[in-house]
Amino acid sequence: MHHFWYPRKELYCENVPVGEIIEKFGTPCYIYSLATLERHYQAFDQAFSSVGHLVCYSVKANSNLAILAALARLGAGADIVSGGELYRAIKAGIPASRIVFSGVGKTEAEIEAALKSDILMFNVESLQELELIGQMASRMGKEARVALRINPDVDPQTHPYISTGLRKNKFGLPLDQALEGYRLAREMPGLSPVGVDCHIGSQITELSPFLDALKRVKEFISQLEEEGIKIRYLDLGGGLGIPYRDETPPHPTYYGQALVKELKGLPYTLILEPGRVIVGNAGILVTRVLYTKDTGEKRFVIVDAGMNDLARPSLYGSYHEIVPVRREERETVVVDVVGPICESGDFLARERPLPEVAPGDLLAVMSAGAYGFVMASNYNSRPRPAEVLVKGDQFYLVRERESYDDLIRGEIIPWEDGHA
Numbered sequence: 001m002h003h004f005w006y007p008r009k010e011l012y013c014e015n016v017p018v019g020e021i022i023e024k025f026g027t028p029c030y031i032y033s034l035a036t037l038e039r040h041y042q043a044f045d046q047a048f049s050s051v052g053h054l055v056c057y058s059v060k061a062n063s064n065l066a067i068l069a070a071l072a073r074l075g076a077g078a079d080i081v082s083g084g085e086l087y088r089a090i091k092a093g094i095p096a097s098r099i100v101f102s103g104v105g106k107t108e109a110e111i112e113a114a115l116k117s118d119i120l121m122f123n124v125e126s127l128q129e130l131e132l133i134g135q136m137a138s139r140m141g142k143e144a145r146v147a148l149r150i151n152p153d154v155d156p157q158t159h160p161y162i163s164t165g166l167r168k169n170k171f172g173l174p175l176d177q178a179l180e181g182y183r184l185a186r187e188m189p190g191l192s193p194v195g196v197d198c199h200i201g202s203q204i205t206e207l208s209p210f211l212d213a214l215k216r217v218k219e220f221i222s223q224l225e226e227e228g229i230k231i232r233y234l235d236l237g238g239g240l241g242i243p244y245r246d247e248t249p250p251h252p253t254y255y256g257q258a259l260v261k262e263l264k265g266l267p268y269t270l271i272l273e274p275g276r277v278i279v280g281n282a283g284i285l286v287t288r289v290l291y292t293k294d295t296g297e298k299r300f301v302i303v304d305a306g307m308n309d310l311a312r313p314s315l316y317g318s319y320h321e322i323v324p325v326r327r328e329e330r331e332t333v334v335v336d337v338v339g340p341i342c343e344s345g346d347f348l349a350r351e352r353p354l355p356e357v358a359p360g361d362l363l364a365v366m367s368a369g370a371y372g373f374v375m376a377s378n379y380n381s382r383p384r385p386a387e388v389l390v391k392g393d394q395f396y397l398v399r400e401r402e403s404y405d406d407l408i409r410g411e412i413i414p415w416e417d418g419h420a
């Protein structure tokens with residue numbers, strides 16, 4: 001469910017014609033629907049209303065301050081994976097008491113910042129990290145609440161790059177090592193082991209991997225309890241998929257029901273870390289057609305958005321629906337939609353039937369709200385796109401398009417202006 005629609009021939013975001021936004025802010029441009037974002041968050045949150053729970057939105061999916069602030073207003077917590085995300089989450093008004101910190105490579109500086117902020121919990125991914133957090137917390141006269149991220153060794157049946165819960169992945173700890181970690185954490189004065197965490201992957205479209213993971217986590221918690229280690233938080237991570245094409249992921253309501261059934265009556269607060277399912281379908285990327293060409297072999301539509309603006313197709317071979325912003329009677333042709341970057345891997349769609357387009361036409365790349373702008377780069381010295389948030393019949397620029405000055409900010413020519 002989202003609020004991008006055609007009341008007549010023109011694509012709208014909520015009550016604003018997409019063309020009007022583009023007239024003002026140009027292309028390429030990310031456009032987000034606040035109503036869609038809020039609806040997704042609330043549907044997800046409500047699915048767990050019958051158990052103690054905390055929804056920690058996964059900041060890495062879309063970290064724009066306005067998006068974070070909108071979620072903060074709804075009571076969301078945050079799952080962060082860097083010091084930069086901690087900074088953003090706090091700036092956006094997400095209370096530290098609702099922030100969990102995941103990731104395999106936390107630096108000392110990041111750990112220190114998180115300890116100073118007094119975040120809810122560290123999701124720890126190695127025994128060395130555990131010891132470091134313990135030592136630092138002791139030194140600072142604090143006690144760090146920690147969960148160990150266990151690797152439940154379940155196959156989420158998703159793209160290998162976004163599968164994280166298999167033994168061969170770099171994430172989490174195998175159960176025997178995790179057990180060792182909890183014993184260590186119990187003894188260390190700077191540590192308070194309060195949770196168990198897992199996150200098995202992303203864009204998961206079946207319930208069974210989540211239920212398998214939950215089962216293993218529950219078994220593991222029982223094992224901990226036998227050793228006298230009492231767990232308060234059961235963090236199941238994120239990963240619920242969305243329909244990009246013909247996938248039929250479980251609706252958050254059913255996902256919630258299935259998990260809640262396994263948790264009813266248990267004394268844990270459930271933590272969830274959804275990212276994609278909250279923002280994915282709340283955003284689009286709008287791009288303008290520059291040229292078309294027919295090489296005899298293939299027909300290309302060359303647009304002004306490239307893999308630097310939206311990396312998912314190039315990175316994962318992901319499918320994003322592409323629609324014309326203005327619907328007209330046109331013949332359907334099979335095309336590759338490609339960007340201006342000097343790489344053959346720079347495409348938004350391949351072998352895609354699309355209504356015939358001409359230079360100047362606008363195309364909308366759908367479901368680009370998650371892992372879209374956040375993965376954008378300046379490759380080919382391309383300023384990153386503008387981001388716009390729509391609320392009803394209003395729209396707001398929530399991130400300026402970068403300028404050429406932004407591109408060279410911080411760069412230094414050593415033999416000029418007294419540097420050498």
Ligand SMILES: *Cc1c(COP(=O)(O)O)cnc(C)c1O
Nearest residue numbers: 058102202238239273274275276
């Ligand atoms: C990426 C990530 C998430 C969010 O995943 P989605 O598929 O966007 O829901 C949650 N937790 C952790 C630890 C992650 O790395």
